[in-house]
Amino acid sequence: xxxxxxxxxxxxxxxxxxxxxxxxxxxxxxxxxxxxxxxxxxxxxxxxxxxxxxxxxxxxxxxxxxxxxxxxxxxxxxxxxxxxxxxxxxxxxxxxxxxxxxxxxxxxxxxxxxxxxxxxxxxxxxxxxxxxxxxxxxxxxxxxxxxxxxxxxxxxxxxxxxxxxxxxxxxxxxxxxxxxxxxxxxxxxxxxxxxxxxxxxxxxxxxxxxxxxxxxxxxxxxxxxxxxxxxxxxxxxxxxxxxxxxxxxxxxxxxxxxxxxxxxxxxxxxxxxxxxxxxxxxxxxxxxxxxxxxxxxxxxxxxxxxxxxxxxxxxxxxxxxxxxxxxxxxxxxxxxxxxxxxxxxxxxxxxxxxxxxxxxxxxxxxxxxxxxxxxxxxxxxxxxxxx
Numbered sequence: 001x002x003x004x005x006x007x008x009x010x011x012x013x014x015x016x017x018x019x020x021x022x023x024x025x026x027x028x029x030x031x032x033x034x035x036x037x038x039x040x041x042x043x044x045x046x047x048x049x050x051x052x053x054x055x056x057x058x059x060x061x062x063x064x065x066x067x068x069x070x071x072x073x074x075x076x077x078x079x080x081x082x083x084x085x086x087x088x089x090x091x092x093x094x095x096x097x098x099x100x101x102x103x104x105x106x107x108x109x110x111x112x113x114x115x116x117x118x119x120x121x122x123x124x125x126x127x128x129x130x131x132x133x134x135x136x137x138x139x140x141x142x143x144x145x146x147x148x149x150x151x152x153x154x155x156x157x158x159x160x161x162x163x164x165x166x167x168x169x170x171x172x173x174x175x176x177x178x179x180x181x182x183x184x185x186x187x188x189x190x191x192x193x194x195x196x197x198x199x200x201x202x203x204x205x206x207x208x209x210x211x212x213x214x215x216x217x218x219x220x221x222x223x224x225x226x227x228x229x230x231x232x233x234x235x236x237x238x239x240x241x242x243x244x245x246x247x248x249x250x251x252x253x254x255x256x257x258x259x260x261x262x263x264x265x266x267x268x269x270x271x272x273x274x275x276x277x278x279x280x281x282x283x284x285x286x287x288x289x290x291x292x293x294x295x296x297x298x299x300x301x302x303x304x305x306x307x308x309x310x311x312x313x314x315x316x317x318x319x320x321x322x323x324x325x326x327x328x329x330x331x332x333x334x335x336x337x338x339x340x341x342x343x344x345x346x347x348x349x350x351x352x353x354x355x356x357x358x359x360x361x362x363x364x365x366x367x368x369x370x371x372x373x374x375x376x377x378x379x380x381x382x383x384x385x386x387x
Contacts, residue, residue: 015056018108022135023062024360026104030063035102035131037092037123038110039069041077057106058082068102070095093122097130105131111138153249293350296324300378301355303330306337307386316359316384323358328378334370337385341365345372348379355380 028034039055055078058064065084069075075087090096092107092114105127114123127134146154154165301320305313317330341363344352352364359382375381 012056015108016060018137019057019060022106026133026135028063028104030066032063032066032104033102034061034067035070035097035105036067037070037095037105037107037127039071039075039078039087041071041073041075055082057108058085093119093126095126095130099129100132102131103133105134107134107136109137109139111136151246153253154246157249293354294348294379296354297326299348299351299355299380300326300328302328302375302378302381304333304381304383305331306333306335306383308336309384312384316382319359320355320382325355329376333383334374337383339363339385339387341383341385343367343370343375343381343383345375345379352380355382
C-alpha cells in the first residue's frame with residue numbers, strides 16, 4: 001500500500017471516530033436539520049459513497065437528506081455524488097440563512113483556513129447564529145504529523161522555517177530544454193491578449209479564501225507572462241527543505257526525550273524502591289469478602305431531575321429502561337445539581353459504576369445529600385445536573 005493510500009485510510013478512520021462523537025454528543029434524529037459548512041468538490045475515494053478527505057459527513061451520516069452543505073466553490077462533483085444533499089455556494093462569514101434556521105451546525109477542519117482572527121470570529125458567530133448547537137473541529141497542534149504535507153513535526157519548527165517549507169511547494173521551476181520556446185510563448189500570449197480581446201492566462205480573478213468568497217477582480221493590462229513548466233526528472237527543493245527540517249525537529253525531540261528520561265528516571269527509581277520496601281514490611285491485609293454484581297434486570301433505579309429542564313428525567317428514564325434496568329420513581333431532586341451523578345446506597349457501588357458507564361456519566365457517589373428513603377426502595381439513583 002502506498003503512503004498516500006495509508007494516509008487516506010487513517011484519515012477516514014479518524015473521521016469515522018469524529019462522526020461517532022457527533023452522534024453520541026448531539027444525538028440527532030431523522031428530523032434534525034444539519035448545516036455542514038466547508039464541503040469540497042474533490043477528495044472522493046473509489047469506494048462508493050465515501051469521501052477520502054472531504055465530505056465524509058455526507059457519506060456516512062445516517063440521514064443525508066436532512067443536510068444542507070455550504071462551500072465557497074461550485075459543487076458539480078459533490079452534487080453528482082450526493083444528490084440528496086442541498087448544496088449552497090456562500091461565504092462562511094456571512095451565511096444566507098435566517099437565525100436558528102437549522103438544529104445543528106457542523107464544520108470540520110475549516111476554521112483554521114478562514115483567514116484572520118477577526119474572520120474566524122465572524123465565521124464562528126455565523127455558525128452560532130444559524131443553529132443553537134454547533135460542532136466544530138480543528139487539527140490538534142500536538143499531533144506529531146503535519147496533516148497538509150504529511151511530514152512529522154514540521155508544524156513544531158520555528159515559524160520562519162515552517163513558513164518557508166509551506167511556501168516552497170508553490171515555487172515553480174523552468175524545465176531545461178524549454179527556454180527556446182519561451183519567447184514564442186510570450187509573443188503568442190501577448191498577441192492573443194491585445195488582438196482578440198479574450199482573457200489571457202494572467203486575467204486577475206481575485207484571491208479566493210476558503211469559505212471567504214473572492215475579492216472583486218481588478219482589471220490590469222495584459223502583459224507577457226512566462227509559465228513555470230514542471231520537470232519530473234529534477235528533484236523538488238521544497239521536499240528537501242521540508243525533509244531536512246523534519247529531521248532536525250526529530251533530533252531535537254529525541255534529545256529532549258533523552259534529557260527528560262535522565263532527569264526523571266533516578267527519582268522515579270528511588271520512589272519505586274522505597275514503595276517496594278514499605279510494601280514488603282507492611283502486614284498483609286485480609287481480603288474483604290466480595291459480593292457478586294447484580295444483573296441489570298433486578299436493579300431498580302430512581303431518576304431525579306436536578307437541572308430544571310422539563311422532560312429531562314423522563315427521557316433519561318426511557319434510556320435507562322432500554323438498558324434493561326427497572327425504573328423506580330421519576331421526579332425532581334430536592335436541590336439543583338451542577339453535574340449529573342449516579343448515587344448508590346449500601347454495597348451497590350459496582351452496580352452504580354456499571355450504570356454510569358451505560359449512560360456515559362463520570363461521577364459516581366454514595367448518598368450525596370439524599371436519604372435512603374429518597375430512593376424509594378431503589379438501589380441506585382440518577383440525578384441529572386446542568387452538565
